[in-house]
Amino acid sequence: MKKLLLAITLFAVTGSLHAQTASCCHSDAITEFAGLANSGSFVMQHANPLPYTYAGAEGQTVTFPATDGKEASGFLFKAKSPSNLYLFVYQEWWGLNDYIKKESEKLYNDLGGKVNVLALDMYDGKTATESGEAAKIMQATPRARLQAIMEGALKHVGPAAKIATLGWCFGGGLSLQSGLINGRQNVGDVMYYGMPEKDVEKLKTLHAPVLGFFANKDKGINPQVVAEFKKNMAAAGKSLTVYTYDADHGFANPSNPIYDSNATREAYAHAIAFLKKQFGVK
Template identity: 45%
Template sequence: MKQFIFLLVCLAVNQSIYSQDITSCCAAAATEAFAQNGGNAAFRASHDEPRPFHYVSAAGKDISYQTSDGKNAHGWEVKAEKATPYYMFVVHEWWGLNDYIKQEAEKLGRDLGINVIALDLYDNQVATTREDAARIMQSVKTERAESIIKGAYSYAGKNAKVFTIGWCFGGGWSLQATLLGGSQAAGGIMYYGQPEKDVEKLKTLKADIIGFFANQDQWPSPQVVTEFAQSMQKAGKKLLLNRYEATHAFANPSNPNFNKEATEDAYGKMLAFVKERMK
């Protein structure tokens, strides 16, 4: 009887360890780990709720395209005035693909003369409160987000050369979109997004990365950013790292801690990064 009880205890312990491993494995995905910040009160408080804003565009339009998981994805597209194989995939902040992102997407297209697709990783959900933003961000699954990104590459076509850009939640997914793009990726732009920690995965990058991070940020922290730079060096990949004496979401004009000087400097460097690789 004692041996039987001992066996049951061992099985229970093993099952517990196995379950922990599974949870740890799933939570280890950089983007999903970042999304869990939605449960952090300080993180939520660092984002001012967006003011009501309606953007009317003469050039942009909503699009729908197929994804590998058998579903459709939503996006917002602005075509360049002159034909070009270059695209910019824009990944929204934790609020979702709202009119602020559409306005920024059109500005990028105009300033760069590039096709732009603003991806919708929230599947037509847009948050207007911190609580909704946290809930939706935490619900995003890696498999679905990757299907949306891969579908956008297919929509753009096999000859498309793609840059990616994103902020906060979208900053981490911008890096992942560059990784997923393979040889079609032309460059990745991260604004205070969650870095990829897996050196072996970073070794698969086919394009350079430029990152803009804040020294007073904790999402990600300066230490995490330093570790990212070290990982990129180990992977033999180019990272143009820019750090500012600013806080999280410093490039968002609706943020009370908006840093105009840092934002303008970052935007200029981003434009130069893209234009150099479009030559």
């Protein structure tokens, strides 16, 4: 019960993100997530991750100023040759853990080392290994801080950078919000079962197509939510490609017991093809 109560408040609104620049995490999306956290069946889809230690040697921790005046950080896989192409990777609610570093390295390698892959640390160094702990960290992370990190990352890579985004669950929603923040520098956004933006007026400001992967068995971001997203993107006149799988929420997370290797393999192939096309790399 304690874990459920923590999860119920996971996505409660703790502060407005409306600032002088484009704001993220629209209140409708946060409210929807808060409602999902009231569902025990949805919470149960977030099993504690299996142990894993990242052993790669390519990536390195980098720091940069966030727009709130504080320092932010991420884990960077630097392109083999100087490049203004960047992929921002957004973590699940566990934080920037070793699984995210592993997935970021895979993306980097499968993009031929031609794209800088930056996994952003949205929890400022904190990670969780069990659901109650993850809920506490999420509760303690102000929504304004999330936006400041995304804005800081945009400034860090510079005005010449072409940026795509990718994230899972919590990070899937942030991937779309980051695309909105990145403005004309945005070249594409990949969402794995993340909460869509519901404000059509905000969606009209997108400058690139969106690729979404969703699960038919998802207890929260269900087919009805996906259908609404399609309708809103069409109303906004924006490009959205959706693939759905007969799987559960979190199906692409190898640390989750409900991991679906077939769905993950197919979705990942679509994601890499999409990113290569948007970045213009082979």
